[in-house]
Amino acid sequence: MASTSNMHFEISERKLLLRVFDVLAMLFGLYVVSNIFDFDYFKFTEQRWLWSLVLIVYFVLFSTILELYNLQKSSRYDTTFQGIVLTVSITVLCYLLTPFFTPELPENRLQILYFFLAISVAIFLWRCAYIFFISSPRFFKNILIIGNTEEIKVMSDAIKRNTNYFEIVGYINSSSLEKTKDPELDDLEEITSSNLKEVAEKKAVSEIIIASNQQEELSKPIFDSLIGLLETGLPIKEYIQVYEELTYRVPVQYIGKDFYKYFPFSRSNQNKLYLFFHRFFDVIFSVIGLLVSLLFLPLVLIGNLIGNRGPLFYTQERVGKNGVPFKIYKLRSMIVDAEKNGAVWATQNDSRITKFGSFLRKSRLDEVPQFINVLKGEMSMIGPRPERPAFVKQLSESLTFYEIRHVIKPGVTGWAQVKTDYGASEEDSLRKLQYDLYYIKHRSFFLDLNIIVKTLSTVLFYRGR
Template identity: 70%
Template sequence: MAEVYHDLISLLERGFKIRDYTQVYEELLHKVPIQFVGKDFYKYFPFSRSNENKLYIFVQRAFDVVFAIIGLLIGILLLPIILLGNVVGNRGPLFYTQERVGKNSTPFNILKLRSMVVDAEQNGAKWAQKNDSRITKFGMFLRRSRMDEIPQFYNVLKGEMSIIGPRPERPFFVNELSRIIPFYETRHIIKPGLTGWAQVKTRYGASVDDSLTKLQYDLFYIKHRSIFLDFNIFIKTLSTILYYRGQ
């Protein structure tokens, strides 16, 4: 250990920068390596000052309200098409609500357009899979176009969600994942969002491993949260919608 320390000092004296491997990991992959964090929680998570910056919070809330109103107006314009598609391709209730975990682990009911068959989880909660047989044909269109998310602008107006943040998960999966993945509940220190860093950087979460990857990105967002990063996420999300790459 003394030899390693001596070598590091020598490198510093020669002008080399010495950085922790977690810093290099974050800079290269834009996610937090929680599998290597261990017990030194606060050493690795000096969260972004934006989380407590009153100006940032005000600007974000103003953006949330304005964009949510625009989103709901677009939803009203698209409602005739959605109603027709639901009658032909879904055959059942247009909307559905589902309990999700919000900021500070407070539960709330999320509002969405139904994209699965009625009673899709009559045998219990299941991960949504790619090409899931429970998703109707019209429901797949709603998901890929992200139109199924439109009613959530109501949740944004109510202050339960933000436009950008970690996606809210169901209590059943939160309880399961919290037992398996370290620091999973840390993602609840900010409001959940319609879209987020994990959503634009990785695929749809359908397993514990996928949830671990998403958490790494969510913690990176919480740690480096800023107007610039929010704008980056917003642009990437628009690109996903325009090129019909949703799932």
């Protein structure tokens, strides 16, 4: 089997490959320039190892914030070039502004240009090689999907929207009730043979995805063939697992009575050490956030007087951990009495948002008072966003598993906030719920750090909503 399967890289392997070789390319470019050309600003010596370490830290940090490892963007020359130029520009700027840990500014300013070009050109050349070789179809993962048409459509749509590195070589309709081909699957080849070993060898299948919640839909010949392929080492995965890996969401709408299989919550939810440090950083970040916000308070007060006309602060009832209501603090971004007729979904380009309120939202300054909620223990820095009781009642009746959001503290920011837009409808709320449950399921220091970095990116580049 191994001899017929095509060579491919997993998503995590591709991201690790990009990160490691980006750093190696950067250091190699600087090494070449410093040894061949008249370039004295950056030299590799045992005594100056800190220079290299600081440069690597800056580059890794900003490349993550600026999504240089987004695999869809990394497969195109234009977006790759734009990302490299922006990332290297900010990296070099910060590097130059920290002379305590980096070389002193050169007298010849051309040295800075050489520094920028050495890093940019080296990384871009490596990325071109990556796009030409590793992003090419020869390294795609060939997928065979088995299941009923509805789940096959869900899985194929998730693959097409979220990765360029999967090739669906065909599907097998396992339902005996569906005899005609679904027109929405016309672009995929339907395979009628039940000899999966022959199909897997002919199509060089890398992985089989079972897109069905009903085991009885799999005929005995298909079931026996799957067992045989599993014994050869061919990966066979359940489609909800693959959907999570691709979208970083839990597809709750497709989970049935066997829900317990898909909700093994992260051990971090009960890990006392994790919870201690989580609370510790909550307090530290909140205190720092409130102190820093004092610097902007005079400007916010003036802006509120001119562009908001009314009280600066407001409180609103939200639902917290275990369904306990609490008062959330915010800077007012809407007109006074915006919800005098009842709770209304916030929408994009909402007419109730004032001009100054729009600035507060885009910069996320309207969320600053919630640091008080964090200090009081009602919220955390990271978690599902708290909703109003009226919406919680409505959504918990229409969305299965919605109340699971309340097993942890709500957050100032969260996985759903950095991954999707406003929840202006039940459909949007379902998408946010999928992200929230993914966070609860996979909660960890690494995921928390990822959310913090993406939130900083939103604030720094004024991408709030």
